[in-house]
Amino acid sequence: MKIQGLHHITLVASNAQRTVDFYVKMLGLRLLKQTVNFDDPGSYHLYFGDALGTPGSAITFFEWPHAPRGKHGIGGTHHVALQVTDFNGLLKWKRRLIDLGVKVDGPFDRHYFQSIYFRDTDGVILEIATQGPGWLIDETPETLGTTLQTPPEAMTLANRDVEKIAAEMWHEPVPVIAADMALMFGMHHITAISSDIQRTHDFFTNVLGMRRLKMTANFDDPTSAHWYWGVDDGKPGTIMTYFERKTQDTQYAQIGIGLTHHYALAVENEDEQWEWRKRFMEAGYRVSPIAERVYFKSIYSNDPDGHIVELATVGPGFMVDEPDVSNVGQKLMLPPWLEKHRTQIENHLTPLVVPEWKVPEHA
DSSP: OOOOOOEEEEEEOOHHHHHIIIIITTTOOEEEEEEETTTEEEEEEEEESSSOOTTTEEEEHHHHHHHBBOOBTTSSEEEEEEEESSHHHHHHHHHHHHHOOOOOOOEEEOSOEEEEEETTTTOOEEEEEOOOGGGGGSOEEEEEEEEOOOOOOOGGGGGHHHHHHHOOOOSOOOSSBBBBTTEEEEEEEEEEEESHHHHHHHIIISSSEEEEEEEEEETTTEEEEEHHHHHHTOOOOSSSEEEEEOOOOOOOOOOOOEEHHHHHEEEEEEHHHHHHHEEEETTTOOOOOOEEESSEEEEEOOOOOOOOEEEEEOOOOSSSSOGGGTHHHHHHHHOOOGGGHHHHHHSOOOOOOOOOOOBBOOO
């Protein structure tokens, strides 16, 4: 029984069409599934990811146009990071996004990777991070995550060369997403906010059985702890990180537009989920019954600060109701128990125009 890595993250959007255009046209992700929130069938649930929706690649959205704006804080997610192979790919993304009118911060050297930051149309903080150099740059495989690591002084906010960072840019326009920059490796990590980093550590290690990869400080706020957990040696796509914020200085998060509803970790199958339910209950955590989500099965609990955490099975996957891989995401798919309400549901939703998704071109 083992957490296999990240499965998906689910956020709240104000406008489904605008979200589709941003993630497909601008970022080159594939719209994998048009469906509805199974617990709220009057709203869209959209899934984006790689060509097949591999667990760890899926970014999903509930469309709640009348919801308030979300508020960052304790018990919520700060940002989600997608992965790109190397620094050249990062610079190409900076050039492409800026040319398309998106404000980009970075590239920043985070010691274990380099990254840029920007926001989607609802204000979701997105990061693109390189796959390396990785966690072993300052620790051995045997001592990984056991020693407090101080951020290199030159990489902290107070010591960065702001002008040099702003000038780092790919030398020519990037109108087409080439294979060497495509975001087809899925998520790199998800970062959330904790009020007590040691208590969060106990949750990830004692309950979820994940490994602490790094104890360091937030490079933008060295007074704040920043710890990383993952699977095995911390392959990108398995990583959860948390900033520590004190309750006297930081509000609690409020779910809403532009903020995460929940994040999901991947487990093998339903048999394991029964064992995970038992472990959560024995540890004193609330945990839901197993829920049928058609593309996977899920259980839900919360981290110690209340963030919703889902454990989702790796299968059967997004092709279970759309076996023609070339046409996934083109039409509204409903679970069997909602098919009798299709007309009513479709009348309540605004039909989507799905941009053509293109396989990234070789440079």
